[in-house]
Amino acid sequence: MDNKATEKVHCLIIGSGPAGYTAAIYAARANLKPVLYQGIQPGGQLTITTEVENYPGYADGVQGPEMMVDFEKQATRMGADVRFGLATKVDFSEQPYKVWIDDEKLIEADAVIIATGASAKWLGLESEERLNGFGVSACAVCDGFFFRGKEVAIVGAGDTAAEEALYLSKLCSAVHMFVRRDEMRASKVMQERVFKTPNIKIYWNTETEEILGENKTEAVRIKNIKTGESQTIPVSGFFVAIGHEPNSTIFKGWLEMDEAGYLKTIPGTTKTNVEGVFAAGDVQDKVYRQAVTAAGTGCMAALDAERWLGEKGLH
Template identity: 50%
Template sequence: MRQLIIIGSGPAGYTAAIYAARANLQPLVVASSVEAGGELMNTTEVENFPGFPEAIQGPELMAKLQEQAEKFGAEVVYDDVVELDVDGPVKTVKLGSGKVEEASAVIFATGSAYRKIGIEGEERLSGRGVSWCATCDGFFFREKTIAVVGGGDSAMEEATFLTRFASKVYVIHRRDSLRASKIMQERAFNNDKIEFVWNSEVIDILGEDAVNGVVLRNTLDGTTSELPLDGVFVAIGNDPRTHLVHNKLQLTMEGTIQVDGRSSRTSSEGVFAAGDVVDPTYRQAVTAAASGTVAALDAEHFLAALEEHAPVEAAAV
């Protein structure tokens, strides 16, 4: 039986693996068979992760974090968790391959997934004008014309933030009123750089190698039109990846895993959570990495306490 299994391979999972491996816990990292590395694998230049003043490509950053974890003894497997049992002192993790792993502690760091519009150009132009994170990519749109898709608080926050860089920001919303809180609406309405496109939905994103516009459909009469753009920010929400722990761990009203204060301790003893799966607010690579550190230290202390209170075997006669 292993001491620790880490589920997830984003900044939180790999940072937890670095700390756990340096503590000689020999963690197993279940990295996923198709989404290893997390959301940063879909990001081009990362300029806001400490230590890289010249920026670094998202996939390269994740490769470095993995390399660092493996250097200290972490084992990484490219497989998916299909079943998880966190009750009792032995945690059971069943993989897609059919293999079953057991451990005394588990760190759950599966992150979150940005909700997508679900149109072809969105995927094809990801990282080339299509983004889901204004904080990550806004800097690249200085003096550009861009659009934010959405009508909630996150969309208004993204649009307002993007006016620091862009010359023009359109907000495209399916209805004629916003879901955002009153204060967030007022900030957007009072910003001269923001223009609202009401009762409209994006049905196509145009461009070969980079975004150059979108096709809109009016939700009232079905007419279509094109809007020239240099970039599209999709802000229609995100969903924490918690499907494996529904009815197993306590969740918050936002759907994230509930932890005890600033710790990573969940409602199940010996199970810890880190990264975007516990964070409905910040969702940055650096905050996820810090959260992974907390989880690894909490797991280390938990395992040390288990060892300290383990029964001593009788000496052989």
């Protein structure tokens, strides 16, 4: 690799959702001269969300992509260097840390903030992709509100699916829950709560064939795996709750993660097991997964990085 392709930066931020941009705002204000690479999906998961009504400060709600443009503008105005590019490989064996962008450019950084987020797992249907944001969602807490008094469907069998079905049951007239097997993976406590909720109807051994509707979700066609019988259920909303995948593959072998791949941080901080490397947002949070909590940990990561750089005499 020639030296022209190597650049030394003080604080590198990988990822551009609420966590990454908030970290950039704080790091820029602390004069850490942050360089932020936006990754494969500039703006993160919010760019595939339409209406956001639960982020404080937007009294009338805001479109997800528009909100991320606001975050980016603020980070840039504070002096953050926001760039296109995807981190493809890292070497955290010694200071300064090495991060390769798009397999070709090498960045050497004193401190690294990881805010690569997580991606929802989808069923892989064409109709699911086409109607995403038009009744199809992977976050009941974000979007359930729009279906008050309506019938909705949810796919999944784990704790998250059970939790989201219960959340939806308080807002919607009926929740149709599709489970692939003849039992749920959710904990007994969560299952009990679902079974006791009168407006949640469970369909066992069921898979989704198609989500129906032209410009909005109108119904869902399901099939019983055992009998081969199909049926169509009219619904206004279709929620996919089959899990999320943290975007953490390139950090395997360097950073401690749980069995699902979420980066582990020291409780109460954003510190990873490698000093000077911090993690914020959904790549390390599988519990809350909200824009506002991601932004909060982005702020923490920048403050942790500033403090650490100061202690090391690098700032």
